[in-house]
Amino acid sequence: MTGPVTIIPIGGVPEIRPGDDLAAILADRIDAQGLEPVPGDVLVVTHKVVSKAEGRIRAAPDDAAYRAAVEDEASAVLRRRGDLTIAVTRHGFICANAGVDRSNTDDGSVVLLPVDPDRSAHRLRMILRRRLGTDLAVVVTDTFGRPWRRGLVDVAIGISGLPAVVDLRGTVDGNGRTLEVTEIAVVDEIAAAADLVMGKAARVPAAVVRGVDLRGEGRATDLVRPASEDLFR
Amino acid sequence: MTGPVTIIPIGGVPEIRPGDDLAAILADRIDAQGLEPVPGDVLVVTHKVVSKAEGRIRAAPDDAAYRAAVEDEASAVLRRRGDLTIAVTRHGFICANAGVDRSNTDDGSVVLLPVDPDRSAHRLRMILRRRLGTDLAVVVTDTFGRPWRRGLVDVAIGISGLPAVVDLRGTVDGNGRTLEVTEIAVVDEIAAAADLVMGKAARVPAAVVRGVDLRGEGRATDLVRPASEDLFR
Numbered sequence: 001m002t003g004p005v006t007i008i009p010i011g012g013v014p015e016i017r018p019g020d021d022l023a024a025i026l027a028d029r030i031d032a033q034g035l036e037p038v039p040g041d042v043l044v045v046t047h048k049v050v051s052k053a054e055g056r057i058r059a060a061p062d063d064a065a066y067r068a069a070v071e072d073e074a075s076a077v078l079r080r081r082g083d084l085t086i087a088v089t090r091h092g093f094i095c096a097n098a099g100v101d102r103s104n105t106d107d108g109s110v111v112l113l114p115v116d117p118d119r120s121a122h123r124l125r126m127i128l129r130r131r132l133g134t135d136l137a138v139v140v141t142d143t144f145g146r147p148w149r150r151g152l153v154d155v156a157i158g159i160s161g162l163p164a165v166v167d168l169r170g171t172v173d174g175n176g177r178t179l180e181v182t183e184i185a186v187v188d189e190i191a192a193a194a195d196l197v198m199g200k201a202a203r204v205p206a207a208v209v210r211g212v213d214l215r216g217e218g219r220a221t222d223l224v225r226p227a228s229e230d231l232f233r
Numbered sequence: 234m235t236g237p238v239t240i241i242p243i244g245g246v247p248e249i250r251p252g253d254d255l256a257a258i259l260a261d262r263i264d265a266q267g268l269e270p271v272p273g274d275v276l277v278v279t280h281k282v283v284s285k286a287e288g289r290i291r292a293a294p295d296d297a298a299y300r301a302a303v304e305d306e307a308s309a310v311l312r313r314r315g316d317l318t319i320a321v322t323r324h325g326f327i328c329a330n331a332g333v334d335r336s337n338t339d340d341g342s343v344v345l346l347p348v349d350p351d352r353s354a355h356r357l358r359m360i361l362r363r364r365l366g367t368d369l370a371v372v373v374t375d376t377f378g379r380p381w382r383r384g385l386v387d388v389a390i391g392i393s394g395l396p397a398v399v400d401l402r403g404t405v406d407g408n409g410r411t412l413e414v415t416e417i418a419v420v421d422e423i424a425a426a427a428d429l430v431m432g433k434a435a436r437v438p439a440a441v442v443r444g445v446d447l448r449g450e451g452r453a454t455d456l457v458r459p460a461s462e463d464l465f466r
Contacts (some may be wrong), residue, residue: 001428002242002244002432003242003430004240004241004242004430004442005239005240005426005429005430006237006238006240007237007238007239007240007426007444008237009235011234011235011410027331031454059238062314069316070270071383078464079464079465081464091286093381094380094381095459099382099428105413113434113457142415143415146379147327147380147417147458147459147463147464147465147466148327148458148463148465148466149388149418149421149456149457149458150397150398150416150456150458151397151398151416151418151419151421151456152415152416152417152418153392153417153418153421153422153425154422155382162384164384165383165384180327182376183383183384183385184384184385184386184428185379185382185383185384185386186384186429188382188384188386189386189387189423189425189429190429191421191428192421192422192425192426193238193240193426193429194424195417195422195443196238196419196422196423196426196442196445197235197236197237197238197444199235201238202372205234209429211429211430212429222383223382223383223384224381224382224383225380225381225382225383229382230380230381231311231312231314231319232312232380232465233380
């Protein structure tokens with residue numbers, strides 16, 4: 001990781017509907033932009049289009065129906081305040097409203113998280129590899145709040161083709177001193193980087209991150225800190 | 234934010250010592266790499282070199298001295314487990330060991346956070362502007378853990394020349410629906426993106442992030458969520 005890293009927005013993606021072949025649509029846009037994927041590239045895609053293509057949409061015409069959707073998606077609730085519920089999802093992620101999203105949906109429906117975002121990422125990767133002839137890693141993202149810090153950041157909720165965490169334990173720093181524990185959540189950093197071009201309002205639900213060049217077979221659920229090790233649950 | 238974003242490592246930076254003119258050293262490296270800064274570029278720099286240049290180093294030859302440094306830097310302690318202290322720094326940031334860092338230091342000393350990282354960022358920006366003739370935004374970073382998610386990510390602890398948070402409230406999403414609350418912690422995303430090239434072991438304590446093109450006069454302390462609004466303190 002010493003050369004430049006480039007983050008290329010994948011734009012012009014049409015509204016995604018249940019049953020759409022998202023991989024084919026993204027491959028078309030990658031071709032249309034003249035972007036020739038190279039091994040080591042990472043395709044980052046917001047879960048919203050993944051969930052929509054997978055039919056993870058639910059009618060929720062009013063606040064009560066929305067709250068019911070949140071309860072159904074949550075495996076546990078950590079905190080409630082007003083309309084906000086901080087919940088554990090079935091995947092183990094902790095986020096607002098169990099990932100149930102009212103924005104960017106047709107009126108009266110909400111978007112749920114994919115049932116298995118790691119599997120979604122893997123499936124996208126396999127189809128893209130056949131179609132593009134290049135093995136891109138895939139990162140599926142969501143936008144999470146954080147305790148203690150204002151503002152949202154994009155994080156990885158599903159990955160394929162790269163490790164979730166890069167473990168620098170035992171490597172040597174610039175002074176020849178052995179680093180003790182430095183596990184970098186590199187897929188979260190990739191997700192955050194991609195959000196710099198993906199934005200919210202434009203039709204840019206994906207980006208290619210070029211230059212990171214990590215290979216591996218991690219899972220985003222590797223990022224879930226076990227409750228027994230967590231000081232803030 | 235619709236074009237590509239490029240993250241360019243600034244390498245070959247020598248070991249920084251108290252009193253060094255860090256801005257001049259970074260400007261030299263930017264020149265040496267033939268990197269012509271353009272307005273809108275963001276210089277991201279790890280606080281470690283900022284703190285070293287500012288003399289924020291403290292002798293801590295043993296564990297007791299290290300613990301004393303942590304206590305001195307903390308304004309409050311949220312949790313303790315074994316050697317780990319999750320503390321509030323005097324700036325209001327919440328992180329492990331109040332930001333006192335044993336890695337990347339000469340044996341027997343630790344690196345503290347800058348006294349006022351926003352001011353450090355502003356000072357770097359002013360000197361670089363005179364020297365390079367271009368007004369770069371500056372982001373000073375540290376590497377933080379997070380509750381609930383394994384792995385560390387870089388975040389912003391000092392900024393100058395751009396907003397901490399981009400507030401999309403009231404903007405319209407792709408369906409013409411007004412977004413309710415979408416405050417993106419864009420400087421944390423920039424910090425995370427830069428870490429993809431900065432790494433831990435190489436002499437790459439800085440990067441230029443090109444293509445984000447945000448202007449403003451935010452402060453990293455804007456990212457501190459007031460304790461009264463925080464559900465996890």
